[in-house]
Amino acid sequence: MAISDLAGSSLAASSLVGSSPKFQAVLDEINMVAPVDSAVLVRGETGTGKEVVAQAIHDASPRRRNPFVAVNCAAIPATLIESELFGHERGAFTGALTPRMGRFQLADRGTLFLDEIGDLPLELQPKLLRALQEQRFERLGGNQTVQVNVRVIAATNQDLWGMVQERRFRADLYYRLNVFPITLPPLRERTADIPLLAAHFVRKFGQRLGKPVHHIPDEVMEALTSHDWPGNIRELQNFIERAVIMTTGTVLRPRLAELTPQPAATTGRTLADAERAHIVETLRETNGVVGGKRGAAARLGLPRTSLIARMQRLGLMSHSERPVDHGRTNVALPENAMGAFASAAGAGGF
Ligand SMILES: Nc1ncnc2c1ncn2[C@@H]1O[C@H](COP(=O)(O)OP(=O)(O)OP(=O)(O)O)[C@@H](O)[C@H]1O
Numbered sequence: 001m002a003i004s005d006l007a008g009s010s011l012a013a014s015s016l017v018g019s020s021p022k023f024q025a026v027l028d029e030i031n032m033v034a035p036v037d038s039a040v041l042v043r044g045e046t047g048t049g050k051e052v053v054a055q056a057i058h059d060a061s062p063r064r065r066n067p068f069v070a071v072n073c074a075a076i077p078a079t080l081i082e083s084e085l086f087g088h089e090r091g092a093f094t095g096a097l098t099p100r101m102g103r104f105q106l107a108d109r110g111t112l113f114l115d116e117i118g119d120l121p122l123e124l125q126p127k128l129l130r131a132l133q134e135q136r137f138e139r140l141g142g143n144q145t146v147q148v149n150v151r152v153i154a155a156t157n158q159d160l161w162g163m164v165q166e167r168r169f170r171a172d173l174y175y176r177l178n179v180f181p182i183t184l185p186p187l188r189e190r191t192a193d194i195p196l197l198a199a200h201f202v203r204k205f206g207q208r209l210g211k212p213v214h215h216i217p218d219e220v221m222e223a224l225t226s227h228d229w230p231g232n233i234r235e236l237q238n239f240i241e242r243a244v245i246m247t248t249g250t251v252l253r254p255r256l257a258e259l260t261p262q263p264a265a266t267t268g269r270t271l272a273d274a275e276r277a278h279i280v281e282t283l284r285e286t287n288g289v290v291g292g293k294r295g296a297a298a299r300l301g302l303p304r305t306s307l308i309a310r311m312q313r314l315g316l317m318s319h320s321e322r323p324v325d326h327g328r329t330n331v332a333l334p335e336n337a338m339g340a341f342a343s344a345a346g347a348g349g350f
């Protein structure tokens with residue numbers, strides 16, 4: 001396939017590529033939430049584009065001319081996060097020789113992107129909550145209040161709601177951050193975007209590396225589309241970069257052997273995947289009935305409410321989808337749940 005056939009739709013400002021219905025829904029959400037100041041929580045597996053989506057929201061917002069400041073809560077040692085976020089006064093701690101502005105203040109009138117928010121130490125969460133609610137805080141070692149105007153976008157690949165239930169993340173902060181959740185689908189659930197993304201990356205790395213690669217053979221495209229990309233877009237991007245480096249002519253020649261099938265069924269699956277697959281399978285057997293004597297909860301030996309909580313935690317049911325009946329709850333399984341089941345059962349995962 002010639003890559004010029006794959007122009008696709010992309011949000012010019014942010015270079016987000018994709019045209020599948022699931023990705024279109026994400027673009028719609030970005031466009032809906034960008035103009036307002038509401039907090040956004042971006043969820044998704046590693047490499048699904050959480051950071052680029054955060055940047056796209058900022059770029060499409062009225063704050064676009066002001067700073068976009070990113071803080072990776074997982075990359076900063078716990079002892080330094082407070083000063084990193086809120087700044088410090090001279091002498092606040094050993095080594096604080098000069099006063100320093102925190103990222104919160106640097107993001108004034110712009111957007112603060114709190115990446116890997118699940119790694120924010122519990123003891124810092126109340127201070128962050130207050131800063132978000134009141135838009136003010138004190139620097140470490142200072143007693144003067146700093147007033148800011150900051151929009152917050154947080155991201156996580158962890159099950160934040162599960163962490164709330166395990167008391168590892170504060171519920172009040174969770175609700176404050178989760179005003180507008182955006183969940184990024186893994187690449188294996190939007191395979192229709194793979195040709196577009198592949199072409200986009202071939203073009204990008206072709207230009208960067210000065211290689212006129214114009215063509216992706218059909219068998220390569222098929223292999224790309226059927227691989228399940230556990231590292232999502234980042235993995236695809238790296239794969240294409242390697243392929244462009246190895247290509248000498250105009251036709252992309254990747255090492256397809258690198259796309260080894262993922263281990264099927266049980267090996268290499270997380271406990272959450274196994275749990276999700278088992279719940280989906282049981283729900284299939286009960287035609288989606290959760291409660292009652294013949295419902296999935298009874299079969300799984302769980303109270304109905306516990307099963308519902310688990311389904312919400314595993315993304316099989318949204319939190320707003322709280323059933324109101326007593327006993328018989330019929331759930332419509334989301335498409336991706338079936339996908340998870342199908343691949344878990346080895347019925348086409350690879
Ligand atoms: N829709 C997209 N179109 C084009 N490139 C994308 C898209 N989504 C993500 N990318 C690219 O994929 C890579 C990974 O994206 P990003 O860093 O935003 O992922 P992430 O979800 O933050 O990952 P992690 O959880 O590992 O931090 C980046 O190089 C980004 O530019």
Ligand SMILES: [Mg+2]
Nearest residue numbers: 050051115155
């Ligand atoms: Mg990231």
